Amino acid sequence: xxxxxxxxxxxxxxxxxxxxxxxxxxxxxxxxxxxxxxxxxxxxxxxxxxxxxxxxxxxxxxxxxxxxxxxxxxxxxxxxxxxxxxxxxxxxxxxxxxxxxxxxxxxxxxxxxxxxxxxxxxxxxxxxxxxxxxxxxxxxxxxxxxxxxxxxxxxxxxxxxxxxxxxxxxxxxxxxxxxxxxxxxxxxxxxxxxxxxxx
Amino acid sequence: xxxxxxxxxxxxxxxxxxxxxxxxxxxxxxxxxxxxxxxxxxxxxxxxxxxxxxxxxxxxxxxxxxxxxxxxxxxxxxxxxxxxxxxxxxxxxxxxxxxxxxxxxxxxxxxxxxxxxxxxxxxxxxxxxxxxxxxxxxxxxxxxxxxxxxxxxxxxxxxxxxxxxxxxxxxxxxxxxxxxxxxxxxxxxxxxxxxxxxx
DNA sequence: GTCTATAAAACGATAGAC
DNA sequence: GTCTATCGTTTTATAGAC
Numbered sequence: 001x002x003x004x005x006x007x008x009x010x011x012x013x014x015x016x017x018x019x020x021x022x023x024x025x026x027x028x029x030x031x032x033x034x035x036x037x038x039x040x041x042x043x044x045x046x047x048x049x050x051x052x053x054x055x056x057x058x059x060x061x062x063x064x065x066x067x068x069x070x071x072x073x074x075x076x077x078x079x080x081x082x083x084x085x086x087x088x089x090x091x092x093x094x095x096x097x098x099x100x101x102x103x104x105x106x107x108x109x110x111x112x113x114x115x116x117x118x119x120x121x122x123x124x125x126x127x128x129x130x131x132x133x134x135x136x137x138x139x140x141x142x143x144x145x146x147x148x149x150x151x152x153x154x155x156x157x158x159x160x161x162x163x164x165x166x167x168x169x170x171x172x173x174x175x176x177x178x179x180x181x182x183x184x185x186x187x188x189x190x191x192x193x194x195x196x197x198x199x
Numbered sequence: 200x201x202x203x204x205x206x207x208x209x210x211x212x213x214x215x216x217x218x219x220x221x222x223x224x225x226x227x228x229x230x231x232x233x234x235x236x237x238x239x240x241x242x243x244x245x246x247x248x249x250x251x252x253x254x255x256x257x258x259x260x261x262x263x264x265x266x267x268x269x270x271x272x273x274x275x276x277x278x279x280x281x282x283x284x285x286x287x288x289x290x291x292x293x294x295x296x297x298x299x300x301x302x303x304x305x306x307x308x309x310x311x312x313x314x315x316x317x318x319x320x321x322x323x324x325x326x327x328x329x330x331x332x333x334x335x336x337x338x339x340x341x342x343x344x345x346x347x348x349x350x351x352x353x354x355x356x357x358x359x360x361x362x363x364x365x366x367x368x369x370x371x372x373x374x375x376x377x378x379x380x381x382x383x384x385x386x387x388x389x390x391x392x393x394x395x396x397x398x
Numbered sequence: 399g400t401c402t403a404t405a406a407a408a409c410g411a412t413a414g415a416c
Numbered sequence: 417g418t419c420t421a422t423c424g425t426t427t428t429a430t431a432g433a434c
Contacts, residue, residue: 012400030230031318033427047401049429107314114373115306115314119230129377155392160385163374164367167386171370174313175362178328186359187366193354194393211418232409246419248411 013051015041020052021062025106029059029116029124056121063127066109070131074138084146085196091139092188095169099184105176108169110135136162153197165191212250214240219251220261224305228258228315228323255320262326265308269330273337283345284395290338291387294368298383304375307368309334335361352396364390 019040023032034045034055041047052058073079079090098106113120113128120128139162146152154161168191176184218239222231233244233254240246251257272278278289297305312319312327319327338361345351353360367390375383 027318028227028229028315030227031315034429035426043400044402045427046403046429050400053429055428110377111370111373112314114377115311116227116230117373117376119226125377132374132377156389157385160389163382164371164386164389167370167374168363168367170373171310171366172363174310174316174369175331175366177316178309178313178324178331183362186356187363190355190359190363233411234408242418243420244409245411245421249418252411254410 012041016048016051016058017061017065020058021065024059024062025109025112028112030119056123059121059124060127063109063113063124063131067127067131067134070135070138083151084142084149085151087142088139088146088152088195091142092169092192095173096188098173099176099181099188105173105181105184107173107177110166111170111174114170132166136166139166151197152195154195165195211240215247215250215257216260216264219257220264223258223261224308224311227311229318255322258320258323259326262308262312262323262330266326266330266333269334269337282350283341283348284350286341287338287345287351287394290341291368291391294372295387297372298375298380298387304372304380304383306372306376309365310369310373313369331365335365338365350396351394353394364394 016037019037020032023036026032034048037048038045048058052061079087082090095108098108110128110132113124117125117128136159140159143152143154143161143165144158147154147158168187172184172187175187215236218236219231222235225231233247236247237244247257251260278286281289294307297307309327309331312323316324316327335358339358342351342353342360342364343357346353346357367386371383371386374386
């Protein structure tokens with residue numbers, strides 16, 4: 001039927017995006033190529049260009065999807081209904097999962113792209129800024145609420161502390177790749193000890 | 200004279216190394232090429248191969264020189280004679296200088312290479328591990344001494360705290376490139392507030 | 399609409415000129 | 417000893433087949 005949904009099209013587009021995301025996290029933006037993706041999907045590299053005309057388009061799509069996931073995640077009932085301390089733990093869990101990934105520790109989005117930042121197309125730079133700002137803003141709110149109700153402790157402004165925590169987490173995943181998962185656990189434990197009173 | 204020191208050779212080698220270091224920090228290992236260096240030195244790309252046969256050799260040389268600088272720095276009288284709290288400040292100053300670099304914030308070595316870690320030649324991975332371990336070990340000693348004499352405060356093991364501080368600093372320089380120097384200052388202030396009692 | 403054949407440029411590296 | 421001419425490969429991207 002002419003109105004049938006082009007299921008295979010959707011699948012290919014998504015599979016490309018999934019692979020691009022995986023490669024981006026593993027190798028950075030400049031060290032993965034259309035060929036890597038094409039080989040895995042058993043098509044020619046040029047086929048990828050149909051779905052994502054330029055590498056900039058592909059990279060931007062990856063960040064944009066991640067931004068959508070963040071917005072959805074922070075609005076989920078199972079997240080919004082948690083106490084601030086539990087929301088913080090939920091965030092730490094996301095990073096823990098990355099650190100314990102099957103094929104060795106994965107870095108987070110920000111960490112993978114921040115290092116290559118100066119070489120990124122302008123559109124990707126802008127998307128990354130938005131992603132980072134929204135995440136920091138959300139955590140700052142969580143930290144402020146947690147300090148207000150006495151379940152979290154820290155000095156300074158919530159926004160500064162949020163920036164510091166996220167920076168540490170992003171860095172910790174990079175460290176994990178160099179020195180192993182154990183190093184990540186040390187850093188995470190340090191973070192929790194300081195933020196959660198008498199844990 | 201046949202025994203005259205080949206001064207120009209030394210200069211070219213060093214100039215290559217300086218440029219490689221600069222490009223490595225600015226663009227990462229995979230996004231700089233022999234051509235970038237050659238154009239700046241007004242020679243052909245292949246000329247670089249004489250001094251550093253492979254890109255792995257060049258990258259390794261950059262890390263190795265940095266490791267030498269670290270070892271020299273931490274042994275300097277003007278560093279060893281400081282109190283632990285002052286030694287910490289001296290370390291923070293190094294990162295501050297990078298954040299306030301003329302042409303925008305520069306990342307640190309570890310941050311620049313950790314993101315590309317999985318794509319690096321084995322020799323470079325090993326050198327980077329050594330560099331990171333020695334720096335962490337040194338800072339752990341400083342932190343332990345500072346807590347012992349009451350000039351520094353923190354919870355947990357000195358080694359864990361050292362790993363956390365260095366991770367935060369490396370991440371903060373990446374953040375600075377994305378969000379500007381102000382964000383770096385926030386994070387640094389947060390670090391100092393927590394480590395230095397009643398500052 | 400989806401993909402293959404092919405191009406144009408940049409990459410790291412070898413061989414050989416001076 | 418130092419560098420240039422050149423190679424083979426890989427890169428992103430276009431043009432056109434089905």
